Amino acid sequence: MLPTITWENDAVVMIDQRKLPSKEVYVRCRTAAEVARAITTMVIRGAPAIGVAAAMGIALGIRASRAAGTRQLAVEFQKLCDRMAATRPTAVNLFWAIDRMKRVFAEQVGTGAPVDDIRQALEREAHRIHDEDVASCRAMGAFGASLVPDDARILTHCNAGALATAGYGTALGVVRAAAEAGKRVAVLADETRPFLQGARLTAWELVRDGIDTTVITDNMSGAMMRAGQVDLVVVGADRIAANGDVANKIGTYAVAVLAREHGLPFYVAAPLSTIDLATPDGDHIPIEERKARELTHVAGQRLTPEGAQVRNPAFDVTPHRYVTAIVTERGICRPPYTESLGAIVKGGWGR
Numbered sequence: 001m002l003p004t005i006t007w008e009n010d011a012v013v014m015i016d017q018r019k020l021p022s023k024e025v026y027v028r029c030r031t032a033a034e035v036a037r038a039i040t041t042m043v044i045r046g047a048p049a050i051g052v053a054a055a056m057g058i059a060l061g062i063r064a065s066r067a068a069g070t071r072q073l074a075v076e077f078q079k080l081c082d083r084m085a086a087t088r089p090t091a092v093n094l095f096w097a098i099d100r101m102k103r104v105f106a107e108q109v110g111t112g113a114p115v116d117d118i119r120q121a122l123e124r125e126a127h128r129i130h131d132e133d134v135a136s137c138r139a140m141g142a143f144g145a146s147l148v149p150d151d152a153r154i155l156t157h158c159n160a161g162a163l164a165t166a167g168y169g170t171a172l173g174v175v176r177a178a179a180e181a182g183k184r185v186a187v188l189a190d191e192t193r194p195f196l197q198g199a200r201l202t203a204w205e206l207v208r209d210g211i212d213t214t215v216i217t218d219n220m221s222g223a224m225m226r227a228g229q230v231d232l233v234v235v236g237a238d239r240i241a242a243n244g245d246v247a248n249k250i251g252t253y254a255v256a257v258l259a260r261e262h263g264l265p266f267y268v269a270a271p272l273s274t275i276d277l278a279t280p281d282g283d284h285i286p287i288e289e290r291k292a293r294e295l296t297h298v299a300g301q302r303l304t305p306e307g308a309q310v311r312n313p314a315f316d317v318t319p320h321r322y323v324t325a326i327v328t329e330r331g332i333c334r335p336p337y338t339e340s341l342g343a344i345v346k347g348g349w350g351r
């Protein structure tokens with residue numbers, strides 16, 4: 001399995017996703033500040049993966065702490081949580097992971113645990129978040145594979161693969177599970193301007209797995225659907241609101257509208273940690289606006305003229321009416337999502 005993120009002695013090690021596929025290099029983060037920078041600069045990206053990174057970053061920061069007592073440790077802990085929370089605003093998995101770390105911290109302090117025990121408990125929780133994410137992806141894949149017919153041509157946008165999670169992937173987990181179940185699958189990977197997660201990362205992962213992969217530009221998907229070259233769409237998500245509206249990589253909305261126009265199912269695969277019942281609908285999801293340079297330059301070369309303004313929202317919202325089903329590790333949610341998502345989060349069955 002791809003080593004997206006691991007904990008090695010005193011460092012959090014990540015494959016540098018900015019360099020793939022031409023270079024397979026690893027970044028060793030020795031401090032929490034380095035982990036936070038790695039999230040902001042997209043060394044690591046993808047909603048579940050940045051949640052894992054934030055949890056490990058907090059554990060790393062607390063491990064380095066010289067705090068003698070719990071009160072001082074609590075001040076440092078809060079600063080670490082705030083630093084991680086300021087990295088990227090859209091993926092709710094980040095805040096979910098920070099909340100899990102906060103709960104463990106509060107429990108430990110509540111039982112009067114000594115500083116060393118608190119440190120160890122936080123490290124254990126970060127590892128649990130990592131391992132549970134891999135298990136969730138596998139379970140999601142098994143449910144999602146049931147939606148994939150044999151000989152399916154699957155269109156995906158961005159990278160919701162092993163690189164975007166602790167391993168295996170959400171949308172690509174569905175593809176992998178279908179392939180492992182013996183179904184013939186072929187993937188059309190949108191290149192995903194401007195960071196090219198599809199062209200660089202999705203294609204790299206799938207080719208390594210021997211899965212039939214074709215990269216297309218983002219503006220080809222409509223023509224491919226019209227030509228009958230697509231059977232279904234599956235994408236990941238950064239945040240799913242209580243009503244089923246889905247925030248995902250910019251361009252997802254256009255794909256969903258095109259899928260509806262062509263009568264194709266549009267599936268979203270995401271763990272429960274991506275479902276945010278506290279956010280009523282997509283209009284309330286904060287959308288990250290990234291630096292113009294990601295768009296104005298390619299490999300250091302300027303593309304756009306000086307003086308032209310640029311917009312670079314990293315995500316868009318797909319209204320729930322375009323979403324055929326949401327695949328989670330507990331089952332498949334169908335409309336009406338206010339009911340099915342609520343039930344699945346509470347432990348019920350979404351099918």
Ligand code: MRU
Pocket residue numbers: 045046047048091157158159160161164165169170171197235236237238248249250314
């Ligand atoms: O900006 P990114 O690369 O972090 O955006 C990632 C996506 O939009 C993914 O589709 C989403 O996080 C789901 S990853 C399993």
